[in-house]
Amino acid sequence: MSTSRDGYLLSRNFNASSRLTAQHLLICRRTASLLDSRIAIGETGDPGRPLVIADIGCGNGIWTIELSQSSNCQVVGLDSSSELFPPDDIWPRNCTFDTFNVLAPVERKYIGVFDIINIRLLAGGLGRRDYDRVLANLKLMLREGGWLQWLDIAPPYILTYAREANQTLPVSIGCEMPRVVQSLGWLGHLPDLLKETGFTRVESSRTQPQGALLKHETSNVLLALSEIRDHLRHCPDRVGGFERAFDEVCNFVVEGGLVAVALCTTIAQKPRA
Numbered sequence: 001m002s003t004s005r006d007g008y009l010l011s012r013n014f015n016a017s018s019r020l021t022a023q024h025l026l027i028c029r030r031t032a033s034l035l036d037s038r039i040a041i042g043e044t045g046d047p048g049r050p051l052v053i054a055d056i057g058c059g060n061g062i063w064t065i066e067l068s069q070s071s072n073c074q075v076v077g078l079d080s081s082s083e084l085f086p087p088d089d090i091w092p093r094n095c096t097f098d099t100f101n102v103l104a105p106v107e108r109k110y111i112g113v114f115d116i117i118n119i120r121l122l123a124g125g126l127g128r129r130d131y132d133r134v135l136a137n138l139k140l141m142l143r144e145g146g147w148l149q150w151l152d153i154a155p156p157y158i159l160t161y162a163r164e165a166n167q168t169l170p171v172s173i174g175c176e177m178p179r180v181v182q183s184l185g186w187l188g189h190l191p192d193l194l195k196e197t198g199f200t201r202v203e204s205s206r207t208q209p210q211g212a213l214l215k216h217e218t219s220n221v222l223l224a225l226s227e228i229r230d231h232l233r234h235c236p237d238r239v240g241g242f243e244r245a246f247d248e249v250c251n252f253v254v255e256g257g258l259v260a261v262a263l264c265t266t267i268a269q270k271p272r273a
């Protein structure tokens, strides 16, 4: 299946899964660890009890599995689609997967149970006005003192690296991204929105790609953008500008340019009562 029926902008086939795995490895080269070192893990939970961690919008579960294998935490991968989940007979013993829509009312079993919630690159699944539902749900799902870690695309969305002084930079993709991925409008204000929702200790930081891996970053960006372009071809009123912007990025790369996605990690704590 190359396009989704639920409005999700990317694909959920084996190509998309491989793209996510490559993207995971590239993100791991940008960030020192799977969990941000500013998250005060010692403060969450009770001594001796394994931490309970949710990975919302887990995709193929690559982060979920790697975290469970590097810790004794109980990790659950949650996604609105189970299409990319690994089969249950290969789940690590401390790792499970479940279907879950972050925009729907939270089931009782997930209320107040998580010490940490991880979200990575969920922007393409969220709409222009979804922030209050999402942030309220995240707060409801966390235990008091629990932490949220959210890594997602941030302005200018696509970083460009010209190889020649006179090379024309692809500029329209920076305007097209927030037009097409409508949640980017509010994700750009995520720290303020988290504070308004009652989260504390809110901090954000950018991650920079490694220079030596920029060719790999470029391939990964082009794959993601081409999936979005293919999805938008089914929405003729939305594809026009994006297709031209995508072609501009492709031409830039053909002429030797390199690109990478601009990423920002935000962490926040649910206060104790």
Ligand SMILES: C[S@@+](CC[C@H](N)C(=O)[O-])C[C@H]1O[C@@H](n2cnc3c(N)ncnc32)[C@H](O)[C@@H]1O
Pocket: 008, 010, 020, 024, 056, 057, 058, 059, 060, 061, 062, 063, 078, 079, 080, 081, 100, 101, 102, 103, 119, 120, 121, 122, 124, 125, 126
């Ligand atoms: C770009 S993938 C990211 C996968 C994973 N977080 C990673 O970084 O490898 C986004 C995932 O979010 C999921 N998703 C989209 N909308 C969602 C929703 N409303 N609730 C839960 N998951 C959603 C999609 O099905 C997809 O698997």
